[in-house]
Amino acid sequence: MNLASLSFFRPRLLDALQGYNRARLVQDVGAGITVGVVALPLAMAFAIASGLKPEAGLFTAIIAGFLISALGGSRVQIGGPAGAFIVIVYGILERYGLANLMIATVMSGMMLFAMGLMRLGSLIRFIPVAVVIGFTNGIAVLIMVSQVKDFLGLSVKTMPADFFGILHTLASHLDTLNLQALLLACACLGLLVSWQFVLPKLSQQHAHAKKISVVPGSVLVLVLASLASQALNLNVETIASRFGSIPSTLPAFEWPTFSWETAKFLLIPATTLALLGSIESLLCARIADQMMADGPYGDRHDANQELMAQGIANMVTPFFGGMPATGTIARTVTNVKNGGNSPIAGMVHALTLLMVMLVAAPLAGHVPLAALSAILMFVAWNMGEWRQFVHLRQYRMPYRATLLAVFLLTVVVDLTVAVEVGLIAACLTFIYRISNLTRAEPVSAQDQPALAGRGDAVQAHRFYGALFFGAVKLVEAIEENLPTQAVVLDLKNLIYIDSSGVDALLSLARACHKKQRRLVLCGLAHQPLDIAQRSGLLGEASHAEWAPDLAQGIAQALAQPSART
Incomplete structure (x- = not known):
């Protein structure tokens, strides 16, 4: 690695601005505002589920989202906090504390930047599909299990990070069930499901339904749940009652307490964050490429530039109260579907969140946590590729064994162990098959x-x-x-x-x-x-x-x- 490698640092924004015109700017601004609205509830929900304050998710979506779009290797990828990080961040926070989470995030950013600088972006594609599906579904299950507490309105002060510990804690506190919170969460989840599956069919038959469908379901749920909670005076926990008011300004720079002894303990968690962040962001970028393939701006992403941008974002954001960030599939898809065609859309998305936070931060305190848990339950369900379990019989035993092993280890043991075992199993399977072909x-x-x-x-x-x-x-x-x-x-x-x-x-x-x-x-x-x-x-x-x-x-x-x- 030398200074000459820096000549490879070329954000896709520089290429996207060539021939840029007013019509494309209008499309980008419209898409960016839409994505910003969609990202608002998700950013807060991901932070709360990770054991952090809701503003940590907002700060991450604003700062990391802007940097990833401005410096990244994809035209349309949207960066920010992601559901895949929830389990890992919660575990690091519980075991090492907030200051060490900041250090681990910065270390993962350094690793990501080094991976991009050394042109290792293409190596991520060698991770087998069975491993990716296994840990994605495992993370989805853990997210859903972690949200049961707020979905049921249980009175639990602290939740453990391990799967069986969560189940035991939930079972021992079932007597504190809050029926009002449960009914509100069920109503929110029902509305989200209807918004995704029923409304599109109605939109094909009724013009009014088509107009309504442009409103993101998660935003509608937040608004209606907040209004219902206030109007009916429901006895449910809100963001303000648990975390206090959300600040209406970005935080000042904060330097964490650092020591080399701490860094040695954080090496594995930081590596896990870097590995997961690289996989998530590059998978997201590939999906965006496929969606943009038939359009006039369908050039492929630069994997190494994307990793360097992710690295910079994760090195900067923790010093301003943020959490780990990566490319996010749901927000990227929303960006593409709404006409986003350059990194300007992602930058507008970050600025939209900043404006919302500056103007409407006090209103966010009225959001019920039961509504956020319903949103996360729905996100986790969409995140998992559950049909792969149904179709497992179509694949050979090594594929099935790898997928199920990674899934179970992710849920029961640890994501790092699951990925390690999955990669080892995939390598042994590959060696066995190639040796038979020779x-x-x-x-x-x-x-x-x-x-x-x-x-x-x-x-x-x-x-x-x-x-x-x-x-x-x-x-x-x-x-x-x-x-x-x-x-x-x-x-x-x-x-x-x-x-x-x-x-x-x-x-x-x-x-x-x-x-x-x-x-x-x-x-x-x-x-x-x-x-x-x-x-x-x-x-x-x-x-x-x-x-x-x-x-x-x-x-x-x-x-x-x-x-x-």
């Missing part, structure tokens, strides 16, 4: 007439696939059953050889030399040829001979004098 076939006399009548004197084998550590048994099998005169290996169809494969071939060459057998290697090209030359496999000391193709290799093996070519 094969060595004996060459018959019908294919090569020169072998006719040679019996066990000369053996020829064709290799296919990749000769790596998981497939060296094929070479070892040949070494255990050497012919009396020569071995010819056709490696033309090998696409890759690793150091273990080269070592197995060198071992075969030594065994042949010791037993006075000849070894001829044929058809090496590209990467296999390069590693064979660099490892000395084709050198004088390797005892292996070289031929351009199988026919010449067999002829060379049958020749009486041993001559290298």
